[in-house]
Amino acid sequence: MKIIVNRQTCDGNGVCMGIAPEVFDVDDDLYLHVAEPIPEDGEIRARVRQAVTSCPILALKLVEG
Amino acid sequence: MAFEGIRRIVVAGGSLAGYSAVSELLAADFSGEIVWVTGEKEGAYSKPALSKEFLQGKSEHSELFLPEIADPRGNLRILRNVKCRSLEAERRIVHLDDGASIEFDGLILCTGATARMPAITRGMEGVLGLRTLEDALAIKAELARRPRIAILGGGLIGCELAASMRSFGFEITLIEGAPMLLGRTFGAVLGDYVRELHERNGVAVLTGATIEALEARDGRVAAARLSDGQVIETDLVLVGAGSAPATGWLEGSGLALSDGVVCDATLASSHPGIYAAGDIARWHNPYYGAEMRVEHWTSASAQGRAAARNLARSGVGSSEAPVAFADVPYFWSDQYGLKLQMVGRHDGHDHIEMQETADRAHPLLTFHRGGQLVAAAGVNASRAVMRYRKQIEDEVKARDRVAEPC
Ligand SMILES: Cc1cc2nc3c(=O)[nH]c(=O)nc-3n(C[C@H](O)[C@H](O)[C@H](O)COP(=O)(O)OP(=O)(O)OC[C@H]3O[C@@H](n4cnc5c(N)ncnc54)[C@H](O)[C@@H]3O)c2cc1C
Numbered sequence: 123m124k125i126i127v128n129r130q131t132c133d134g135n136g137v138c139m140g141i142a143p144e145v146f147d148v149d150d151d152l153y154l155h156v157a158e159p160i161p162e163d164g165e166i167r168a169r170v171r172q173a174v175t176s177c178p179i180l181a182l183k184l185v186e187g
Numbered sequence: 188m189a190f191e192g193i194r195r196i197v198v199a200g201g202s203l204a205g206y207s208a209v210s211e212l213l214a215a216d217f218s219g220e221i222v223w224v225t226g227e228k229e230g231a232y233s234k235p236a237l238s239k240e241f242l243q244g245k246s247e248h249s250e251l252f253l254p255e256i257a258d259p260r261g262n263l264r265i266l267r268n269v270k271c272r273s274l275e276a277e278r279r280i281v282h283l284d285d286g287a288s289i290e291f292d293g294l295i296l297c298t299g300a301t302a303r304m305p306a307i308t309r310g311m312e313g314v315l316g317l318r319t320l321e322d323a324l325a326i327k328a329e330l331a332r333r334p335r336i337a338i339l340g341g342g343l344i345g346c347e348l349a350a351s352m353r354s355f356g357f358e359i360t361l362i363e364g365a366p367m368l369l370g371r372t373f374g375a376v377l378g379d380y381v382r383e384l385h386e387r388n389g390v391a392v393l394t395g396a397t398i399e400a401l402e403a404r405d406g407r408v409a410a411a412r413l414s415d416g417q418v419i420e421t422d423l424v425l426v427g428a429g430s431a432p433a434t435g436w437l438e439g440s441g442l443a444l445s446d447g448v449v450c451d452a453t454l455a456s457s458h459p460g461i462y463a464a465g466d467i468a469r470w471h472n473p474y475y476g477a478e479m480r481v482e483h484w485t486s487a488s489a490q491g492r493a494a495a496r497n498l499a500r501s502g503v504g505s506s507e508a509p510v511a512f513a514d515v516p517y518f519w520s521d522q523y524g525l526k527l528q529m530v531g532r533h534d535g536h537d538h539i540e541m542q543e544t545a546d547r548a549h550p551l552l553t554f555h556r557g558g559q560l561v562a563a564a565g566v567n568a569s570r571a572v573m574r575y576r577k578q579i580e581d582e583v584k585a586r587d588r589v590a591e592p593c
Contacts, residue, residue, distance in 0.1 A: 134526065134569050135519055135526070135528075135569060136572065137485055137517065137573070139569065139573040140517070140530070140572075140573035140577065143573070143577070147570065148569040148570050148573070150545055150567075152526065152567065152569055175207075175210075175488070176489060178484045178488075179233065179235075
């Protein structure tokens with residue numbers, strides 16, 4: 123599982139971080155950091171998927187595998 | 188298998204809630220027919236961007252649109268330039284305004300909201316609201332004349348309009364009836380902060396001020412007369428007076444309506460197989476044990492997806508039961524390059540705490556009620572606000588459990 127961030131549009135809203143803080147972190151400059159590799163844990167992965175679909179500006183893309 | 192006995196689903200509304208519902212139906216492998224009545228000329232687009240990047244000229248028309256929904260099975264029919272005119276909930280038929288009628292087994296109502304235009308603002312040239320892309324284009328078309336602008340309403344849209352218009356250096360008067368800007372939205376502390384922010388950026392802010400009438404010259408607005416007698420000369424009036432759920436077409440449908448479509452905790456309306464999502468839905472939020480209508484972007488997408496999943500589970504003989512949609516509301520606003528955010532609901536709070544921030548330049552605060560954290564808000568503090576989100580969710584859940592009779 124990999125996350126692709128559209129840096130052009132990501133504005134550091136942090137909704138992803140609210141849902142899956144294990145993987146997403148927005149710093150004080152509103153820059154999004156993604157902690158990869160993403161843990162195998164099924165519960166965390168379910169929240170990562172939810173985070174991707176919850177991005178208010180759809181700046182996240184998920185590549186499964 | 189889900190979707191038992193459901194052959195055709197109509198999704199009404201072509202913005203985020205409808206887009207999310209359709210995406211989820213396809214993701215859940217619905218193999219019947221989906222008819223998406225969008226009421227739009229083009230695809231679904233970002234409404235938040237309209238009052239921000241788009242009006243500031245920082246994003247192009249083409250950048251507003253959400254990605255096209257992949258339809259590998261070819262079972263999605265998208266109807267543009269047409270709206271639903273009426274619904275017969277009992278007979279499961281929607282009538283469109285082009286004369287066509289569609290029978291359905293499932294329906295997801297996502298027709299959102301429309302901008303409220305108070306009586307004094309109607310029927311005069313140079314007075315514009317903002318809800319749709321067409322509205323934003325109409326505002327843009329006015330900017331070449333470098334207008335003096337009076338903004339009616341100091342809520343989220345009014346404040347964002349003021350900030351975006353100031354970026355062009357226009358003379359702006361922001362007029363709000365309440366004693367502060369964004370008071371209902373953000374509470375007094377941030378309300379004061381936002382006022383100072385606007386004043387520092389050169390906006391004339393008038394609070395506790397009501398516009399009694401707009402005066403026209405040659406059919407076009409020329410001045411706003413306030414109830415205290417003050418007259419503000421203006422070339423353009425922008426209206427940010429809130430919104431109302433777009434339920435007009437559902438009058439007489441048989442559905443329970445009350446400032447929105449009345450839904451239970453699973454986003455189901457009063458009629459089986461009919462769900463609602465987004466700005467139009469007044470649903471029972473289990474986290475708060477109360478009915479509410481949330482008019483925020485992220486709720487619209489989460490509700491659209493949840494309504495689609497619950498519709499899938501609602502078929503006769505389904506092995507899965509519909510799941511309650513519980514949500515801690517979240518929204519943000521961008522003004523003068525700053526990001527304001529809030530999670531939770533601050534109404535009824537009895538205590539506010541100012542929190543320390545790394546650079547101390549911007550406020551970060553938490554709202555409490557009866558010793559519990561109920562909301563958090565901050566400026567350029569995504570990380571902190573989002574950390575509180577989890578905590579707020581845990582606390583409202585815990586309160587719920589305490590409140591439940593066992
Ligand atoms: C300018 C602006 C800025 C905003 N900024 C923010 C922000 O920064 N943060 C935030 O959280 N929220 C923001 N919002 C709120 C957010 O945009 C809404 O909560 C969201 O758009 C709701 O989505 P929706 O799909 O429920 O309804 P809407 O976006 O209202 O869309 C309704 C859809 O239904 C269609 N429709 C209407 N009537 C019919 C009919 N009879 N038949 C068929 N289709 C119909 C319309 O064509 C439209 O496609 C903003 C809103 C606006 C207007």
